Each structure stands twice: as structure tokens, then as C-alpha cells.
Amino acid sequence: MMSRATRWALAGVGTVGVVGVGRLVARRRRRHQPERQDGWYVVRRGITVDRPRDAVIGFWTDRERLDRALAEWATLERIDGDRWRCVAADPAGGGTAWQAEITVEGPGLLRWTVVDGPVRQEGRVELVDAPQDRGTEIRAELRYRSGPVRRAFGLVGGDEPDLALRDTLRRVKSLVECGQIIDTRRDPSGRSERQERATDKVREKLTTGGRA
Amino acid sequence: MRALCWEGVGKLAVRDVPEPRIRAAGDIIVKVRASSVCGSDLHLINGYLPAMREGDVMGHEFMGEVVETGPGVQRLRVGDRVVVGSVVACGGCWYCRTEQFSLCDNSNPQPVLTEKLWGHSPAGILGYSHAAGGYAGSHAEYIRVPFGDVGAFPVPDGVPDDAAVFASDAMPTGWMAADFCGLKGGEVVAVWGAGAVGQMAARSAQILGAERVIVIDRLPERLATAAARLGVETIDYARTDVLEALREMTAGRGPDACIEAVGMESHDVGPTYAYDRVKQSARLQSDRPTSVRQAIMACRKGGTVSIVGVYAGLVDKFPLGAAMNKALVLRMGQMHAQRYIPMLLDRLAAGEIDPGYLATHPLPLDQGVRGYELFEKKRDGCLRTVLHPVG
Numbered sequence: 001m002m003s004r005a006t007r008w009a010l011a012g013v014g015t016v017g018v019v020g021v022g023r024l025v026a027r028r029r030r031r032h033q034p035e036r037q038d039g040w041y042v043v044r045r046g047i048t049v050d051r052p053r054d055a056v057i058g059f060w061t062d063r064e065r066l067d068r069a070l071a072e073w074a075t076l077e078r079i080d081g082d083r084w085r086c087v088a089a090d091p092a093g094g095g096t097a098w099q100a101e102i103t104v105e106g107p108g109l110l111r112w113t114v115v116d117g118p119v120r121q122e123g124r125v126e127l128v129d130a131p132q133d134r135g136t137e138i139r140a141e142l143r144y145r146s147g148p149v150r151r152a153f154g155l156v157g158g159d160e161p162d163l164a165l166r167d168t169l170r171r172v173k174s175l176v177e178c179g180q181i182i183d184t185r186r187d188p189s190g191r192s193e194r195q196e197r198a199t200d201k202v203r204e205k206l207t208t209g210g211r212a
Numbered sequence: 213m214r215a216l217c218w219e220g221v222g223k224l225a226v227r228d229v230p231e232p233r234i235r236a237a238g239d240i241i242v243k244v245r246a247s248s249v250c251g252s253d254l255h256l257i258n259g260y261l262p263a264m265r266e267g268d269v270m271g272h273e274f275m276g277e278v279v280e281t282g283p284g285v286q287r288l289r290v291g292d293r294v295v296v297g298s299v300v301a302c303g304g305c306w307y308c309r310t311e312q313f314s315l316c317d318n319s320n321p322q323p324v325l326t327e328k329l330w331g332h333s334p335a336g337i338l339g340y341s342h343a344a345g346g347y348a349g350s351h352a353e354y355i356r357v358p359f360g361d362v363g364a365f366p367v368p369d370g371v372p373d374d375a376a377v378f379a380s381d382a383m384p385t386g387w388m389a390a391d392f393c394g395l396k397g398g399e400v401v402a403v404w405g406a407g408a409v410g411q412m413a414a415r416s417a418q419i420l421g422a423e424r425v426i427v428i429d430r431l432p433e434r435l436a437t438a439a440a441r442l443g444v445e446t447i448d449y450a451r452t453d454v455l456e457a458l459r460e461m462t463a464g465r466g467p468d469a470c471i472e473a474v475g476m477e478s479h480d481v482g483p484t485y486a487y488d489r490v491k492q493s494a495r496l497q498s499d500r501p502t503s504v505r506q507a508i509m510a511c512r513k514g515g516t517v518s519i520v521g522v523y524a525g526l527v528d529k530f531p532l533g534a535a536m537n538k539a540l541v542l543r544m545g546q547m548h549a550q551r552y553i554p555m556l557l558d559r560l561a562a563g564e565i566d567p568g569y570l571a572t573h574p575l576p577l578d579q580g581v582r583g584y585e586l587f588e589k590k591r592d593g594c595l596r597t598v599l600h601p602v603g
Contacts, residue, residue, distance in 0.1 A: 050306040050317075134306060174318040178302035179284075180236045182321045182336070182358055187348035190217035190227035191267030199265045199342075206263075206322035206342055211332065 033148075034162065040143045041151065043162045047169040049176050050135040053108055053127050059176050076102075086112070120145040121161050138172065140165060155209075163209040170210060214601065215269045215352035216580035221259035224581045229269065232348065232356035237284030240360030242296060246377040247274035247350040248571070249587045249597045251407055252522040255476055256341055257584065260498065261524050263325060263343035270580075271351030271599070272298035272339040273381040275373060278364070279354070287361040294364040295557070296357050297549025298381045300336040300345065303362035307335075314546035319358070320345040329525065334546060351580055353601045365553045368561035374598055375568035378408065379560060382596075383567055384552040385520050386412025386473070390420050391552075392518035392543035393469035397421035402458055402467035402510060404503040406434035406446070408570045408596050409520060410473035414444050415565055417471070426461060428454055428503075430479065433593045441569055450481055458510045466512035475521030478502040484529075491528060498525030508535050519544035570596045577601040 002010075034043040049056055060066060066076065074088040084102040099116040108127035114120065121144035128137045144161040146154070154160030174181045185203060189196065215229045232241055250273050255261050257270075275295040278288050288294065300320075301313035308316050316335035320326065323333030325343045338357070339349015348355065357364055367376040386409050393401060401422040403414045406429035414425045427438045430450040438444050447457050458467055476499035479485070488500045507517050508531045517540055535542060559565050572595045575583045583597035 048306075050304070050309060170323075173305075174302075178238075178304035178318050178359070180238065182300075182302075182319060182345070183235065184321055184336075184346040184348075186235075187346065187356065188213070188215060188229040188232050188269055188352065188354075189265075189267040189348060190215065190219075190225070190229050190269070191265070195265070195267055199267075199346075202265065202342060203322055203346055206324045206346075208324065210323050211327045 037143075039145060041146055041162070042141065042143050043165065044139070044141050045162075045165055045169060046137055046139040047173050048130050048134055048137050049173045051176055053129055053136045056127055056136045056138070056176055057108060119161055123165070138169060140169060158204060158208040166209050166211070167207070213353035214577055215348075216271065216577060216599070217266075218257065218264050218268045218270055219266055222257060224257065224270065224584060226578055226580055227267070229267075229348075229352065231354050234280055234282045235356065236358060237282045238359045238361060239282040240278050240285055240288060240357050240364060241280040242274075242276040242294065242355050242357055242364070243279045244274050244276040244350050244352060244355055244601045245293075246276070246373040246571075246574075247271045247352075247577075247599045247601065248377050248380075248382070248408075249273075249584055249599070250381060251409070251475060251477075252340075253584070254588055255522060255524065257588075258477070260476060260492075261341050261343060263341040265342060265346075268339075268341070268346075269348040269350075269352050270339055271349035272337055273377060274298075274350035274355070275367060275377045275380060276350075276355075278360075281360065285360050288364060288366070292364075293367045293376075295367050295376050295379045295553065296338070296350075296355075296364045297384070297553055298338055298340070299363075299546060299549045300338060300347065300358055301362050301550050302359055303550075308362070308550075311548060311551040313362075313548040313550040322346055337546070351577060351599055351601075353577070362550060365557060368557055371557070371560050372568060374571040374574060375560060375566060376557075377598060378412070378567040378570055378596075379553055379556050381547070381549065382408040382570065383412050383416075383556045383560075383565065384549045385409045385547040386414075387416040387552050387556060388545070388547040389413040389471045389473060389518045389520040390416035390422075392520075393417065393420075393422075393471065393516050394541075395420045395422055395469065398423045399468035400424045400426070400462050400465075401469045401471060402426045402428060402507070403444075403471045403473060404428050404507055405473035405475075405521065406431065406438045407473065408567070410471070411438050411442065411570065412565070412567060413471045413473050413520070414438060414442050417469075418442065418444075419559075419564065422469075424461075426458065426467065428506075431590055434595065437569070437595065454506055455510050462512070466510055466515065468512055469516045469518060470507035470511045472503050472507045472517065472519045472521050474503040476500060476523050478504075478521070488528065497528045499523045499527045501527040501530060505529065505531055508538075508540065511538065511540055513538045514540070516541040516543060520547065522546075571598040573597040575599055 082104040086100045100112045100114045102112045111124045113122040123142040130137045278292045299314045301316040302318040305317040320336035326333040336345025338347045401417040425444040428447045435446040480502040491497045586594040
């Protein structure tokens with residue numbers, strides 16, 4: 001039979017342990033949270049493309065190449081002088097996911113605002129020369145309206161503006177550097193259709209987000 | 213078409229699978245003529261790299277004939293007999309431009325897992341799990357090779373298929389291991405592992421100027437083959453204290469360079485090895501670094517340890533203090549196939565390296581399961597099984 005003193009001691013140790021672990025988890029989670037400003041999340045992501053700045057700008061102004069590059073996932077049309085409308089397709093094939101207005105503000109600087117999408121978001125992209133002949137840094141700042149719970153669900157479900165931004169930066173880099181986005185879905189395998197669908201979900205998890 | 217597929221931990225089977233198709237302008241389709249098993253496949257089969265999916269086509273070291281090319285392919289023609297580097301490289305990123313092809317930025321479409329594990333994602337590898345891009349492998353009648361112009365190289369006439377196949381992976385891996393050692397001529401180089409990669413590393417070290425090469429393994433037939441084919445000295449670690457033997461053979465100095473060509477399922481004798489096995493089985497460490505530890509301890513002060521055996525995660529009791537205080541140079545990595553293959557094919561054609569003897573067990577694809585069993589259990593003197601999907 002455990003004495004009362006032992007029970008209290010164990011309860012005390014347990015409580016201290018739980019509180020301690022909770023604090024550590026909270027601190028780690030806070031460290032992983034993006035900056036918040038007036039109800040907006042602000043994330044900054046960047047990727048380095050091994051081409052001079054003019055070549056990266058040239059890629060976006062070569063309309064034919066851009067259309068070919070965007071074919072599978074978005075269309076781009078000019079509204080007027082410096083404004084463009086981008087309509088992205090839902091990767092699952094369910095029609096339009098979002099529409100954005102893109103404004104070119106100068107050489108190597110553009111802004112976008114999502115005008116029709118599930119989450120309000122806006123952002124800016126700046127092209128900066130990378131050091132040591134490493135090409136161009138594409139630096140993006142994304143602001144979007146969301147809350148901690150929605151963000152957590154979004155990150156788990158793979159449907160979150162921050163993840164989409166990282167995917168986009170990686171796609172852009174790949175298109176500029178090697179003219180394609182490599183895809184191994186539908187490569188030969190000995191899987192049944194059901195197994196293939198399950199594997200596609202794993203592929204999606206391993207593709208979405210990443211370190212931009 | 214027929215293909216050898218992974219069916220779960222420790223299970224393989226030959227299945228009917230769809231044929232590959234050209235998917236991008238730079239793709240080529242290769243009709244596989246020879247496809248070798250590799251020690252690193254065993255890590256995948258046995259579940260040490262946990263990113264395999266049921267039905268994945270195995271195999272990454274192969275050669276064959278180009279049967280179809282995408283509209284963007286310029287360097288290759290249908291009918292070319294080619295060897296393909298197992299590492300996929302886009303040819304357009306900074307890493308490819310600086311010939312560090314196995315670090316390519318764009319060839320792994322599924323980089324999230326490796327970024328979490330390693331901080332960054334290296335290149336994709338054909339037939340090497342979903343951590344390396346989820347590409348279908350070469351133990352099949354046909355394979356799609358992305359960026360064909362970058363990764364496939366015509367094989368010189370007169371070089372047989374079963375020799376050319378090793379220019380895909382074992383030869384460039386061995387060459388890079390020796391290249392890492394920065395040999396200037398006259399060095400003593402020790403090589404852990406007398407498998408295909410270890411033997412190619414030993415041969416490469418000889419070509420690059422090593423005066424003596426000492427190969428360490430426990431399988432008498434592999435050691436005998438290495439001694440007979442390459443003229444190297446050998447140590448059987450199951451019978452001899454390796455560190456003691458190397459000290460004695462080098463009059464106390466230790467080898468100038470130590471090459472580790474074994475990898476994460478490294479074997480040893482004694483209680484430390486038993487402890488490592490238990491920890492690895494319980495997933496308390498992912499890799500067994502027995503031979504890396506020995507290489508670091510054996511290496512002379514200020515020498516180089518070159519690691520080309522495959523490791524995936526965390527190791528225990530890594531002698532960092534020895535490496536630090538002896539001022540060792542540690543170099544390691546997956547091989548940069550595309551940098552070395554053209555040069556190696558020239559050496560193959562000139563007869564300077566002849567890896568054909570490594571293909572001890574040529575078998576039809578339908579006997580792939582048996583081929584891996586022979587290889588893994590090292591039965592019948594098996595050094596490498598090479599599968600032949602067509603005839």
C-alpha cells in the first residue's frame with residue numbers, strides 16, 4: 001500500500017513533469033509559428049535560381065514559354081499595362097481554386113492579391129542578385145488571414161497558403177532551370193488501383209511544402 | 213511488361229506492370245539489357261529506408277538500348293546502347309553546373325522527407341524509394357529515364373553489357389571514393405568492403421597512384437577475388453584484429469586514406485556489434501557504423517576517411533574525438549555519376565578497368581527473387597547478380 005506522502009510526491013512530480021513538457025512543446029510551437037501582424041500571418045520564403053536576374057525576368061515575359069510552363073496548373077491573362085489575372089486550377093480537378101491579381105511594380109518586383117479564394121492573401125516577390133555567381137534569389141513575402149487552428153488544420157491537410165507558396169517557388173525554380181517540373185506519378189508499378197491511390201496520397205505529402 | 217517489385221519488408225516478386233511512357237521532352241525510354249543488384253538495395257528491401265511502397269519497381273544500376281526519345285532529346289538516338297547513371301540530374305541547376313550531380317536541386321519531386329531528415333534534399337535516384345523521388349526502377353523490361361541527354365551515355369563498341377552495367381553505379385562510386393582521397397602517388401589506402409564498390413574503389417585508388425591497397429572483408433572468396441584480380445593485400449576481419457594488422461602493415465603510421473564501402477548494415481564480430489544490432493532492430497539507431505568507426509580509428513593522423521557506403525540516419529558511438537584530434541579529413545556522398553561515367557567508359561574500352569568479373573551470377577529477370585537471395589546471403593560466391601530482362 002502506498003503511503004499518503006508517496007502519493008503526494010508522485011502527484012507533484014507528475015504535475016511538474018506535465019507542465020514542463022507542455023511549456024517545452026509550447027515554446028517549440030511558438031518558434032515554428034510565422035509572424036503575426038493585426039490578424040495576418042506574415043511568412044517570408046526564398047529560393048535561389050541559378051540564372052541571372054534578367055534571365056529570370058525574361059522567363060516571365062516570354063509569354064509562350066510561360067503558358068507552356070503553367071499549362072497544367074494555372075492560366076495568366078493581362079488585364080492592362082502592368083496588371084495580370086492568374087487563375088489557378090484545383091490540383092484535384094475540381095475547377096477554379098483561386099484567382100489572383102498580379103501587379104508588376106518594377107524590374108524584379110511584383111505584388112499579388114488573391115481576389116477570389118478561400119483565404120484572403122496578398123504578397124510581394126522581389127528578385128535579388130545572389131552572391132558568388134549563384135544566380136538570383138527569389139524572395140517572397142506572403143500575408144494571409146488565418147488563425148492558429150485553421151493554420152494547424154491547413155498544414156496537416158496540405159491546404160495552406162504558406163505550403164502553396166513553397167510549392168510555387170520550387171516549381172518556378174525548376175521551370176527556369178530545367179524547363180520542367182519532374183513528376184513520377186503514373187510511373188510503372190505493381191500496385192492495384194487502390195494501392196496506387198494510397199501511394200499518390202503519400203506522394204502528395206512528400207511533395208507539398210518543403211524548404212523554400 | 214515484367215518487373216521485379218518490392219512487396220513489403222523482405223519480400224520481392226516479379227509482376228506484370230504497365231510499360232513506361234515518355235512524359236517530358238527530355239525523357240528517353242530504355243529497353244533494359246542488364247540490371248545489377250546493389251548492396252544498397254538491401255537497405256530498401258529490409259525496411260531500413262522506410263519510404264518504399266508496395267509495388268515499387270526495384271533496381272538502379274543498369275544499361276540498355278534507347279527505344280524512344282522525347283522531342284527535346286538531342287544527344288541520343290533510338291538504337292544507342294547506353295549506360296545510365298543511377299542518380300537523376302537535371303543538368304540545369306547550380307549543383308549540376310558544378311558537376312555535383314548527386315546534389316541536383318530539381319530531380320527529386322518528393323523532397324519533404326529528406327529535407328526533414330537531412331536539412332536539404334539531394335538528387336532523385338532511379339528505383340530507390342519515395343524518399344529519392346519515387347522513380348520506377350530498372351529491374352524491368354523498360355524504364356523511363358528523365359533528362360536522358362544528361363544521364364545516359366553511349367557504351368563503346370566491344371564493351372560487353374555485363375561490364376558496362378557497372379559504369380552506372382559501382383564504378384563511379386568506387387572512383388569517387390578514391391578521388392576523395394586526394395592521392396598524389398605512393399600512398400597506402402585501406403578499403404573496407406570487398407563487394408563490387410569496394411573492389412572498384414581499390415582499382416581506382418591504384419590507377420590514381422596508391423602504392424599499396426589493402427582490402428578488408430570477411431568472405432574468403434571475395435578477398436581471394438580481390439587479391440587475384442587487382443593484386444591488393446587483404447585482411448579477413450573475422451580472423452584478424454584489423455587495427456592491429458593495419459598498424460603493423462604500415463609500420464605504425466596507419467593508412468594514408470581509408471575508404472568505407474560497406475554502409476549501414478555493416479557487419480562485425482564481438483559484443484559491440486551485437487549491441488549495435490539490438491539498437492538497430494529496436495530502431496534506437498537507424499544505421500550500424502561499424503566499419504566507419506574502424507576506418508576513423510585506423511586512419512593515420514591528418515589522413516582522409518572517404519565514405520561511400522550508404523547511410524540514412526543516426527549512428528551511435530561515432531568516434532568524433534578521434535576524427536577531431538587526429539585532424540582527419542572526412543569526405544562522403546552519393547556518387548556524381550554524370551561527372552565520372554564518360555571517363556570511366558574510356559578506361560573500360562581501353563581495358564584499364566575490367567569490372568566484368570563482378571557479374572558472377574547473370575540471371576533472367578524472372579529469377580530476380582532468387583538473385584537477391586544469392587546476393588544477400590552471399591551464397592555460391594555471389595558478388596553481384598545481374599538481371600537480364602530480355603534473353
